[in-house]
Structures are given as structure tokens and as C-alpha cells.
Amino acid sequence: MPKRTSHEDATCPVARPLDALGDGWSLLIIRDAFDGLRRFGEFQKNLGLAKNILSARLHNLVAHGILHTVPASDGSPYQEYVLTEKGRGLFPVLVALRQWSEEHLFEPAETRTRLIDKENRQPVAKVKILSQDGRPLTPEDTTITKRRGDE
Known part of the structure; x- marks a missing residue:
């Protein structure tokens, strides 16, 4: 291999x-x-x-x-x-992957596991990407730049 x-x-x-x-x-x-x-x-x-x-x-x-x-x-x-x-620190990554899968890889009536908030017994809210000032961002709202880690 x-x-x-x-x-x-x-x-x-x-x-x-x-x-x-x-x-x-x-x-x-x-x-x-x-x-x-x-x-x-x-x-x-x-x-x-x-x-x-x-x-x-x-x-x-x-x-x-x-x-x-x-x-x-x-x-x-x-x-x-x-x-x-x-x-x-990988928890948000797994939650986002789980939610993406629920949305795109399962049929509506198909059985799946669900992540539930223990306190209120409700499904966890969908992960959102937000700007520094709290606006929801889409891929079109972002760009990639390079910087040093200490900048």
C-alpha cells in the first residue's frame, strides 16, 4: 500500500x-x-x-x-x-458533520440518531458561521488570505 x-x-x-x-x-x-x-x-x-x-x-x-x-x-x-x-475542541466539527449528513444523506422518513440538548431535550440548533459582528456568512461572503500565526 x-x-x-x-x-x-x-x-x-x-x-x-x-x-x-x-x-x-x-x-x-x-x-x-x-x-x-x-x-x-x-x-x-x-x-x-x-x-x-x-x-x-x-x-x-x-x-x-x-x-x-x-x-x-x-x-x-x-x-x-x-x-x-x-x-x-472537535465537538463543533462533529456536530456540523452530523447536521450536514442529516440534511443531505438521509431520506426524510429514514431512522437516524439525533443530537439532543440534555437540559431542554430539544435537538441541538444548526451550526452557523457568523462574522465577528454576528452576521450569518455564506461561502460567497468569505475569502481566503494568508497571514502569519502571530498576526
């Missing part, structure tokens, strides 16, 4: 995270971590993923600081995988 091209030096912020997240399994592992799964066996059972592939994806997510390992909460000799702050 050919080696994947690294995007670690890309100036595009969409390309750069692909080294950490550019695989559907990685996003599903992160989804499961948000759903409370912590153990290798839990991820493997829920995803039905081959152990070697799951191991590689977990290792990559830990190496990129998205997950970290902690001793098992039950005192057993195992380890558990927990989202870091960097990993928790």
Missing part, C-alpha cells in the same frame, strides 16, 4: 488536520469517545474494526494529542482513552 502524503507543513488549515483526522475510522473513534467509550475493547466492539487498524488509529490520535491514555478507572491493569482539550 502506498504511503499517504503528509500535510503537516501545509499552509491550508483544512489540509493540515488530515494527518490526524483524515480517516473515517478516526472520526468514528472520536465520536465514540464523546459518547463515553474509553477502552480498546469498547471501541473495537462498537466499530467492528480490526484490532490492528484500531490500534494504529488510537496510536495516531494519541500522538496528535487528541486522546490521551489514563489508567483504567476500575483499577485493572488496562488503560483507557480520554479526549484531551484539543480532542474536545
Whole structure:
């Protein structure tokens, strides 16, 4: 199998995270971590993923600081995988992907999961892109520029 091209030096912020997240399994592992799964066996059972592939994806997510390992909460000799702050920062990304999928990849009467606000038991509001002054933005309202990170 050919080696994947690294995007670690890309100036595009969409390309750069692909080294950490550019695989559907990685996003599903992160989804499961948000759903409370912590153990290798839990991820493997829920995803039905081959152990070697799951191991590689977990290792990559830990190496990129998205997950970290902690001793098992039950005192057993195992380890558990927990989202870091960097990993928790992916929550809006997963919500936006979920909402896009609900809108474009499901038939109206088709069964699907839904993200619900625990407090009011209502579906989470649709993710919106807003300007600095709060105006809703569309792709036509934006442009790409290059800048240094400290600017």
C-alpha cells in the first residue's frame, strides 16, 4: 500500500488536520469517545474494526494529542482513552458533520440518531458561521488570505 502524503507543513488549515483526522475510522473513534467509550475493547466492539487498524488509529490520535491514555478507572491493569482539550475542541466539527449528513444523506422518513440538548431535550440548533459582528456568512461572503500565526 502506498504511503499517504503528509500535510503537516501545509499552509491550508483544512489540509493540515488530515494527518490526524483524515480517516473515517478516526472520526468514528472520536465520536465514540464523546459518547463515553474509553477502552480498546469498547471501541473495537462498537466499530467492528480490526484490532490492528484500531490500534494504529488510537496510536495516531494519541500522538496528535487528541486522546490521551489514563489508567483504567476500575483499577485493572488496562488503560483507557480520554479526549484531551484539543480532542474536545472537535465537538463543533462533529456536530456540523452530523447536521450536514442529516440534511443531505438521509431520506426524510429514514431512522437516524439525533443530537439532543440534555437540559431542554430539544435537538441541538444548526451550526452557523457568523462574522465577528454576528452576521450569518455564506461561502460567497468569505475569502481566503494568508497571514502569519502571530498576526
